[in-house]
Amino acid sequence: MRTLGLYIHIPFCQQKCNYCDFYSFSATDKAKEDYINALCTHIEMEADCYKDCEFDTVYIGGGTPSILDPLLIERLGLAIKKHLKLTQGAEFSIEINPGTLTEEKLHSYKKIGVNRLSIGLQSTDDKLLFMLGRIHSLKDFEASYYLARKNGFDNISLDLMYSLPNQTKEDFLRTLKKAISYKPEHISAYCLKIEENTQFGKIKDILVLPNEDEEYETYLDLVDTLEKNGYSQYEISNFSKEGRRSRHNMKYWLSNEYVALGPSAHSFFNGKRYSYNPSVQEYVDSIQNGIAPKKQFEEENRYSLSKIDEYVMLRMRLSDGVSCEEFKGLFGKNLLCEYPRLEEFVAQGYVSCKNGAYSFTPKGFFVSNYILTEILSF
Ligand SMILES: C[S@@+](CC[C@H](N)C(=O)[O-])C[C@H]1O[C@@H](n2cnc3c(N)ncnc32)[C@H](O)[C@@H]1O
Ligand code: SF4
Known part of the structure; x- marks a missing residue:
C-alpha cells in the first residue's frame, strides 16, 4: 500500500515571538473552534483522494498546537x-510550547495516538527567552518536560536556537549541555535567521549578532558536542x-509524499507540490461554504528547480548525502x-565521498547554501 505523511498546521500562538515569520497569530476561542471544525470537514472532503493510501506519519505543527483545548x-x-x-x-508528533501544556492535554494526546512530542525550548537562559519574546521561562519548560515524561512520553525532541543577539558561543554551549542533561531522544538546533517581517527584522541594524566566524565555531562545537553525547547528526540541523x-x-528530505492541511501548509502528492493560501479566514469560509480550499500548484506561483537539482539539494541536507548508485x-x-564540481569541494574538505555517496562534512554543512548554488545548475 502507498504510504504518506500527514501534516496539520495550527496557526495560533499566545503571542508572536520576535524572530518568527511562520504563519501564526493569537486568536479567540471561537476562531480556534471554527478552524478545527473546518479542518475536520476538510479531512472528510479529501479522504477519498487517499483511499488507496496509508499514513505512516502524522505531524501536528504550528504555530502552537498545544494552545488548543483538549476537546478540540x-x-x-x-x-x-x-x-x-x-x-x-x-x-504521530505534536509541537508543544512550554507554558501552554497541561496534564489534561497530555491525556488527550495519548488518547488520539500521539507518541512523539517536539518541545520548543530555544534557550535555557531566561534573559534570552524574554528577549526572543517567548512566553515561558526555563522553569516552565522543565515543568512541561517532566510532566510529559511522567505521562509516559518516551520520544521527545527539543528545539534550540543559536547565534542569538548578545549570545556568545559559550552561552549557547551552556544551553546545549543543559538540554542534553534532560536526555531527550532528539535535538533540533537552528541558527537564528533574521526574517524581514518580524520584530527582529525591524530592528536588525541595532541587534548585536555573532559574526560569521563565531557562527561557524558555534556550529562545529554544536555538532561535536552532540556527537560526543550520543546524538548523531542526520540533517543540517537535526540530531538523534x-x-x-x-x-x-x-519524508521532506527524501522527497517522499506528504499531504499538508491548513493555511500556508505545503504538500507533495502525486508528483506535484502545492500549498494553501496563508489565510485562516479564506480557508474556513471556503470549507463552511462546502468548497475545498484552493490548492496553489507550485508551477503556477513559483520558480521551481528541475527534478534532478531538487533531488540533489534535498539529499545533500542529509548526512547520508547522495548515493551515486541510487542517482544512476x-x-x-x-x-x-x-x-x-563536487570533486572540487571534496578536495577542499567541504564534501566527503564515502561508500559511494557524496555528503557534506560539518564545515560543508555550514556553507551548504553557497556550495549548492555553485554545484547546481540554476
Ligand atoms: C515551526 S517553529 C514553531 C514551533 C513552536 N511553536 C515553538 O515555538 O516552539 C519550529 C522551530 O523553528 C525554529 N525557528 C523559528 N523561527 C526561526 C528563525 N527565524 N530562525 C531560526 N529558527 C527559527 C524554532 O526553533 C522553532 O521551535
Ligand atoms: S516560534 Fe513558535 S510560538 Fe513563537 S511565534 Fe513562532 S510558531 Fe509561535
Missing part, C-alpha cells in the same frame, strides 16, 4: 482516525539518538558527470 485536539484526532487509514505504529530520527521530517538508478545518469 480530540475532535481533530477523531476526524483523522475516522477518515484516513493510519499504519499500525505510525509516528539511535533509531529516533524524525520519520515525518525525513533514478535518473540514468552519472552523478559526477552531472555535478563535476
Whole structure:
C-alpha cells in the first residue's frame, strides 16, 4: 500500500515571538473552534483522494498546537482516525510550547495516538527567552518536560536556537549541555535567521549578532558536542539518538509524499507540490461554504528547480548525502558527470565521498547554501 505523511498546521500562538515569520497569530476561542471544525470537514472532503493510501506519519505543527483545548485536539484526532487509514505504529508528533501544556492535554494526546512530542525550548537562559519574546521561562519548560515524561512520553525532541543577539558561543554551549542533561531522544538546533517581517527584522541594524566566524565555531562545537553525547547528526540541523530520527521530517528530505492541511501548509502528492493560501479566514469560509480550499500548484506561483537539482539539494541536507548508485538508478545518469564540481569541494574538505555517496562534512554543512548554488545548475 502507498504510504504518506500527514501534516496539520495550527496557526495560533499566545503571542508572536520576535524572530518568527511562520504563519501564526493569537486568536479567540471561537476562531480556534471554527478552524478545527473546518479542518475536520476538510479531512472528510479529501479522504477519498487517499483511499488507496496509508499514513505512516502524522505531524501536528504550528504555530502552537498545544494552545488548543483538549476537546478540540480530540475532535481533530477523531476526524483523522475516522477518515484516513493510519499504519499500525505510525509516528504521530505534536509541537508543544512550554507554558501552554497541561496534564489534561497530555491525556488527550495519548488518547488520539500521539507518541512523539517536539518541545520548543530555544534557550535555557531566561534573559534570552524574554528577549526572543517567548512566553515561558526555563522553569516552565522543565515543568512541561517532566510532566510529559511522567505521562509516559518516551520520544521527545527539543528545539534550540543559536547565534542569538548578545549570545556568545559559550552561552549557547551552556544551553546545549543543559538540554542534553534532560536526555531527550532528539535535538533540533537552528541558527537564528533574521526574517524581514518580524520584530527582529525591524530592528536588525541595532541587534548585536555573532559574526560569521563565531557562527561557524558555534556550529562545529554544536555538532561535536552532540556527537560526543550520543546524538548523531542526520540533517543540517537535526540530531538523534539511535533509531529516533524524525520519520515525518525525513519524508521532506527524501522527497517522499506528504499531504499538508491548513493555511500556508505545503504538500507533495502525486508528483506535484502545492500549498494553501496563508489565510485562516479564506480557508474556513471556503470549507463552511462546502468548497475545498484552493490548492496553489507550485508551477503556477513559483520558480521551481528541475527534478534532478531538487533531488540533489534535498539529499545533500542529509548526512547520508547522495548515493551515486541510487542517482544512476533514478535518473540514468552519472552523478559526477552531472555535478563535476563536487570533486572540487571534496578536495577542499567541504564534501566527503564515502561508500559511494557524496555528503557534506560539518564545515560543508555550514556553507551548504553557497556550495549548492555553485554545484547546481540554476
Ligand atoms: C515551526 S517553529 C514553531 C514551533 C513552536 N511553536 C515553538 O515555538 O516552539 C519550529 C522551530 O523553528 C525554529 N525557528 C523559528 N523561527 C526561526 C528563525 N527565524 N530562525 C531560526 N529558527 C527559527 C524554532 O526553533 C522553532 O521551535
Ligand atoms: S516560534 Fe513558535 S510560538 Fe513563537 S511565534 Fe513562532 S510558531 Fe509561535
